[in-house]
Amino acid sequence: MMILNNMKKTVLCSALLAAFCISGTAQAAPVASNAIPSFTQEAEELARLPGGGWLTLDKHGLRLFNAAGQEQDRIAVRAKQLDTRIDGSKVLAVFLEADTQRPLPVSFDVQAGKLVKLAPFPVPAFSVEASCLYRDAQQLDHLFLIGKDGQAEQWVMQGEQRSLVRKLALPPHAKHCRVDDGAQRLLVSESNMGVWAYDAESEGMGKREVVALRKPYGLLDGGAGALAVLPGGVAVLDGKADKLHLFAHQDGRWTAQPAQTVALNVRKGDSQLALDKDALLLRGKNGWQARPMKWSGKAETQATVAIIAPQAQTEPMARQGDAADDPAIWLSRNPADARILGTNKKQGLLVYDLQGKQTQLLEVGRLNNVDVRQNIQLGGNKVDLAVATQRDDNSMMLFTINAGGEVAEAGRFPTGLKSIYGMCLYQPASGGVQAFINDKDGTFQQYSIGLEGNKFSATLLRSFKVATQPEGCVADDANGRLFLGEETRGVWTTSADAARPDALTMVLPVGAHLTADVEGLAIYRQPGAKPDTGYLIVSSQGDSSYVVLDAQAPYKVRGRFKVGFNLPAGIDGTSETDGLDVTSANLGGAYAQGMLVIQDGYKRLPDGPQNFKYVAWSDVAKALKLD
Template sequence: MSNHTIKSAVGAALLTVLTTPAFAASSAIQHTPGATARAQELAALPDGGWLTLDKHGLHLLDAAGKERAALPMRAKQLDIRSHADGALAMVLDANTNRAQIIIADTKAGQLRPQAQLPAPSHGIESACLFRDAQQLDHLFLIAKDGQAEQWVLHGEQRQLVRKLALPPHVKHCRVDDASQTLLVSESGVGLWAYDADAEGVGSREPVALRAPYGKLEDGAGALAVLPGGGVALLDAKGKTLHLLRQRDGVWQAVGRQSAGGAKQLAVHLGAGAATGADAASAAGGRTGTAAAAAAAAAGTGSVATPARAQPLTQLLLPDEGAKSWQIRPLAWQAPKATATQAAPLPIIEPRAQTEPMARPGDAADDPAIWLHPTDRSASRVLGTNKKQGLLVYDLQGKQLQLLEVGRLNNVDLRQNVQIDQQRYDLAVATQRDDNTLVLFNIDANGDVNEAARFPTGLDKIYGICSYQPAAGGLEVFINDKDGTFLQYRIGRQDGRFASTLLRKFKVASQPEGCVADDRNARLYLGEEKRGVWVTSADAAKPDALAMALPVGPHLTADVEGMALYHGAKADYLVVSSQGSNSYVVLDARPPYKVRGGFRIGFNLAAGIDGTSETDGLDVTSANLGGAYAKGMLVVQDGYKRLPDGAQNFKYVAWEDVARALKLD
C-alpha cells in the first residue's frame, strides 16, 4: 500500500452513498445449512464446507452442514487462509488469551491444533492472519490499548517480527493480502488502513469514519475483505453494511444496505472459486512471489481465491429471525489484470547479517567489501554508522572493529593502490561533523586505522566513491547535498597523505550514491529524485552527463547506493531503488539494458529478516567461498525486524541474484 496525501475533500466524500447495483436484490438472499445456525463466526472452505465457531468450540462441517470434527474451546476472532490440506485457521482462545493456530484438514476431516504462540504480556482484543508476497503466514495480535505485534508462522516456529502502535479498542481486523493492507476497526471512530508489510515504517490512512468526519453511525464494526481492493464493513451497531473500494489511492463508498443488527460478517466466493493453493497450481506450480501474484491477481488472498473464472462474491451475515446466516450475493468483481501491470519481483533470501548497530535509529548507511589477499574467507565488510563511526565485520557478520571517528556517511575502498612506489589498501569516507574526506589504511589482516583527513569546503558533505585510474594512484569523488561533485587525487607529500582537487561539476538536485568503473574510466552517479547518470571518470577528459536509467517503471526514488559487479561474461550495475524497497540490475555499458529487479525477503531458517529503505550497498564478484563462490552483495537494512532492533547490513549470495534474474 502506497502512502497517499489525504486531501480535505476526501473526508467529506468518504462515505457518500453511490447509486450502484453492488448489492443483489433482497429476494436473492439465501441461507447457509441449518447446522451453522448457532455459529457466532464462520468461514467458507474451498471444498464447499464450513468452519464455524460457537460458544462450545470450533466445528468442521461438510457442504451439507454435517459435522466432521469439533474442537471444544471458548474462542473468538476466526480467520483463515488456504492450506494444502484445506485451511489454516486462527482463533483466540478466551481462557488462555492466546492465539491458536489450527489446520482444518478437509481431506481427513480433522481439526489439528498447531504449536501455540508464547503467552502475551497483555490482553488480546483482536487478531487476524496475513499471507505476504513471499507466501509466509503472519499473525497480527492487537491489545485493547492499541499495543500490537506481528508474528510470522514457520512450521512449528513462531517468531516475533515487529511491534506496532494501533488505535485502542480495535475489536476487528482483516488483511488484504494482495495489497498488503491491514484493516482495523476502531470502536467509536472508524476503519483504518495500515501497511501490513513488516519492512518499513508503515503508513496509515482513514477508510471510513464516524460523524462529523464521515458517515459511519457510531463507528466501525466487523469487516471482510472483498476481491480487488474492496471492503465490506458493518457500522458499530450492525445496522448498516457499507461497501468501499480503493481507487487511485483514495477510499470511496460504493454502496450500503441495512444489516439488521449483525455483529459479524464473512465473505464467500461462490462458483468459479479456487483455493490459494489451487491458484498457485494453475499458475504452473510456482512458489514465492509468482504464486502470490497468481493468487493476488485472482482475489484477496483468502481461502476461496478465484483462479480461472470470476466467481460470484457473496456476503454472509447472521440472520436471527431465520436462525441461520444469510447469503447475500454481490455484483462485485475484482479488476482484471492488464498487460501493462508489472510482474512481481522475485524475492531473494539473505544468507547472513551483521550484528546490529550500537546506536538505535537511522544509523547504518553504507558498506564496502575488502578482499583478503591470500584467504578470501577472511575478507571484511566495512560499514558506516552515521552516529558513531566506522565498523568492520567478518563474513559471518561478527563485528571485529569500531573506529569512533564521528558521523561517517558513505564509505568506499580500493586495494593494491600504488602511490610513490608503495602499495596500499585504502578506504575513504565522508565525515559530516566537519565536512571532511577521511582516509583509512587497511593492513594485510584487514585491520583498519585512520590515516588522514582532508577539508573539502563543502557545506553538507554526503556521498563518496573511489576511482583507481589505469595509470595508478587513487582518486575520490565526493558530493554535497546541493548537487556539487568534487574530484580529488590522493597522493603523498612530506611523508604524509595529501589531496589535490582535480575538477568540480554539479547536478541539479541532491545526489548521494556513486561508483566508478575503473576498467572503462566511467562514473555512475545517482541523483536521488531523477535517476542514474553516467559520465567520464577521467578528470582530464570530462564529458557531459548522460542518463543511464531514469526514475520510472524500474527505479523508484530515492535513488540510493550503487555498485558494479564485474563478471566473467558481463558487468552489471546494481542500484538501490529505495522508494520500492527493491534493487535494480542493469548492464554497465550502453544502452544500459535493465536485466531485472528483486527484493530481499525473510530467511526464517537463519532468523534473518528482509530489507527495506536501503541506503548503501556494495558487491564483489570475487570467490569468497561457500555460498559466496560467485560473489556477494551487501546491503544496508533500513528497518531491522525479527524482532525490531537497531539497523544492520545483510549479506546476499550473488549466485541467488544471478539465478533469479537469469544473468550470465
C-alpha cells in the same frame, strides 16, 4: 471469517470466489437468504470452504462440516477470532483460545476432512481484542494481534517456528481486523472511531490511511464494527450494526457506495461478517443471513518481484534511528578473513567479519558514505585505502587497512562543501587512486590522493554539478566511467577521467524499474572478465527493491529483486536501503560467486537498531537468470 487471498490469481478464481472472477471484475447476483445451512446458525464465526463445506466456531469449539452438512471433525475449545487462508484444498485457520488468548493454528485438507493442530503461538503479554492472518509475497503466514489499549504485534510462522516480527502501535478499542494480501494492507476497525488501513509489510516505516470515520466526520453511525475484504475494497458494518457499507480503493483513494440497511439487533461491537461467493454473511440476533452485493472492484496486487533470502546479517548499530548508511568490502588473501566496513552516521566507522560480528569501531564522527580500493601504488608502496565523507566538518577522511583487516585513520581533508554527502573511489589504469565527493546541492568534486612518506594528500582535479541532490556513485575502473545517482531523477554516467570530461548521459531514469530515492550503486564483474561485461546494481529506495542492469550501453535492465525473510537463520529482509556494495571474489561457501552487502533501514525479527545484510550473489544470479 473468510478473507480473500489476493496473492494468486488461481486462488482468486477458486470456488470460493467464482462469482467475482469475470475478466477480473466482481459482478454479484442475488442470493437467497436460505443459502446458509441451518447447522451454521449457532456459529459465532464461520468460513465457507472450497467444495461447499464450512468451518465454524461456536460454543462446542472449532467444527468442520462437509457440503452435505455432516460434521467431519472438531476441536473442543472455547475460542474466538477465527481467520483462514485457503490454497486449493489446503486450509490454514487460526483462532484465539478464549481463556488464555493463546493463538492456535490449525491446518487441514478439505478432502481429508481432518483438523490438525499446529504448534501454538506464545501466550500474548497483553489482552487481545482482534487478530487476523496475512500471507505475504514469500507465501509466509503472519498473524496480527491487537490489544484493547492499542498494543499490537506481528508474528510470522514457518513449520513449527513462531517468530515475533515487530511491535506496532494501533488504535485502541479495535475489535476487528482483516488483511488484503494482494494489496498488502492491514485493515483495522476502531469501534468508537472508524476503519484505518496500514501497511501489512513489516519492512519500512509504514503508513496509515483513513478508510471511513464515524459521524459527523464520516458515514459510520456509532463507529465501526466487523470487516470483510472485498476485491479492491472492504465491507464494514457500522458500530450499531444497522448499516452495511462498501468502500472501494482506487487510484489511492477510498470511495463509498450507498449504505444498505440491515437489522442485526446485536450489542455494539458484537457484529460479524464473512464472505461467501457473491454475498456477504452477516451475523445477527437470529443467526446468520446472506446479503447479496453489487460490486465492481478489482483485486489489487503487487508487481511480481523475485525475493531472495539473506545469508547473514551484521550485529546491530550501537545507535538507534537512522544510523547505518553505506558498506564497503575489503578482501583478504585468505577469503574467509574478508571485512565489511560500514558507516554509522551517528558514531563513526564499523568493521565486521563474514559472520557479521563487529571487529572494530572507530568513533570518528558522522560518516556517511565509504568506499575501498586495494593494492594501490602510492609513493613507492602498495596500500589498501578506505575513504569516507565526514558530515561534522564536511571533510574527506582516509583510512588504511593492513593485511590483517585492521582499519586505522590516516588523514582528514577539508572540501569546502557545505553539506557533504556521498562518495566513491576510482582506480585509473594509469595508477593511483581518486575520490569523487558530492554535496547535497549537486556539486561533485574529484580528488587525486597522493602519499609522500607517511603523509597522505588530496588534490582537487575538477568540479561539476548535477541539477538536484545526489548521493550514491560508483566508478567502473575497467572502463573509466562514473555512474552517479541523482536521487529523484535516476542514474547518470560520465567519464571518470578528469582530463577528458564528457556530458552526463542518462542510464536509468526513475520510472518503471526505479523508484526514488536512487541510493546505493555497485558494479559486479567476474574475475578476469572483459571490460564490456558486468552488472550495475542500484538501490531503489522508494520501493525497497534492487535493480540489476548491464554496466555498459545500452544498459539493459536484467531484473529487480527484494530481500526477504530467512526465518531459520532469524534474519529479516531489507527496506529503504541507503548504501550497498558487491564483490565477485570467491569468499567460500554460499559466497563462492561473490556477495552483496545491503544496508537495512528497518531491523525486524524482532525490532532493533539498523544493520547490514549479506546476500549470496549466486542467489541473485539464479533469481534473475543472469549469465
